[in-house]
Amino acid sequence: MLNKLVVIGVGLIGGSFALDLRRAGLVREVIGVGRSRENLERALQLGVVDAISQDAAEAVRGADMVLLATPVGQMGPVLASIAASLPRAALVSDGGSTKRDVAALYRQYLGDSLDRCVPAHPIAGSDLSGAAAARYSLFEQRKVVLCPLPETSPEASERVAALWRSCGAEVLALSPEQHDAVFAAVSHLPHLLAFAYMNAVLARDDAETCLSLAASGFRDFTRIAGSHPEMWRDIAMANRDGLLRDLQAYRAQLDDTIALLEAQDAEGLAERFDRASAARVAWSKARS
């Protein structure tokens, strides 16, 4: 049971975590902290948090857990501001989509409390953001990756894991390096590809006709291009080297496609499409 949970950044992830823990009776009071007064007030109205504050340093006093659920780019300043007032015993975790950089921030700002720091990534992305996006059971049957530091105490990891399990999530552990390589491939790269694709369509003379005739394939392929630009700028910068490696590998696949099409190599194309299609169909079956 947590007496006081402080959620810094009350959006999809932070808000949904608060809702589930309160419903499960695992937290007495949730304080929401953020930059936008309007968003905090909405969180309060919606019952996502019990109290709000725009002063993170003040809010974390007496907390037994702090969850950083802001875009990754804000976590440095937030950690800097709370380091002095954070109770020695408080658990600190986060919902950041990149982990090497967040691990480095814990080390930089909370060097004396690393045993209590549990970098984490709940895999429940969405193109929705803000307090209004918070909902019960968001993490049901989702995965949460913990990336404990060498200094993190097993007890702290286990307490954070148990909280996520109470939200219905499956918890697993990876090193920050493994985490960032995997998510560059299955999340960060597709977002950058989808943004680039939307911009390619927008640059066309017939962009309006195109958008008016775009159907369900376009809708699904571009859904992630509607994602939060600032959050994805931060992720791209934080996972820059992994993403550059993956962008080059993707470009090689694209160049292969272009070369086959230029050579009118229908069978070469069919072979590539067949391999991709078989794998995608198998992936879908394995999850249903």
Place this chain on the structure above:
Amino acid sequence: MLNKLVVIGVGLIGGSFALDLRRAGLVREVIGVGRSRENLERALQLGVVDAISQDAAEAVRGADMVLLATPVGQMGPVLASIAASLPRAALVSDGGSTKRDVAALYRQYLGDSLDRCVPAHPIAGSDLSGAAAARYSLFEQRKVVLCPLPETSPEASERVAALWRSCGAEVLALSPEQHDAVFAAVSHLPHLLAFAYMNAVLARDDAETCLSLAASGFRDFTRIAGSHPEMWRDIAMANRDGLLRDLQAYRAQLDDTIALLEAQDAEGLAERFDRASAARVAWSKARS
């Protein structure tokens, strides 16, 4: 009212068209024609068609409408086989995803009946295929693009348009050239990009871990990579020049992303992401 509709290729498009027309009382008898006996028998069992045949030339005798709903690459041989036995008065239309090549095939094989030929593209793609994918109301609130030839009689166009409207579709007209340019951009290119992306993931050493942690963003972005490989090979070959143009334009967007990331230009990335995101959000709102 059609007395005899012959659907060549009884899959998602052809089968769903037959179901809706029969339900609307607009056709007396539907004959399903195809290469796969197994698929035809399933179509018969499911009540998608009233009779089946593997002999297209024989089946079209006495038809008042023939719908070509095979992959585009099979339409040449099909038209060659039915040209001699096709009744002079029969309407001929198709559901092909490319239109310049199909228009040329009509011209090549049905030169004496072009007044009755109405190239068409119902925008109701899916990663599903085969007779079992056919369903009622597939075309409800979908768009159908007609690409009439200069020789097509207005009466033939209007009859085909009326049939599609009876399925709940909105019918509009484009030239085959406009059609192919638009669908290269909003459909064919994303399919090729999704296939290439799946292959990039499969080529990784940690492909299995990646696939096990891939979530909803990956699911939606790659849905179209599960599509029918043969159909997409044919589409890629048929719309090759448009696709090559669009692949190069996309590659330029990708190179821009790579350059910004290499230069650590966070604001340049944010500006691109913001433009893409705003357009995608606006597109989604306009359709809801």
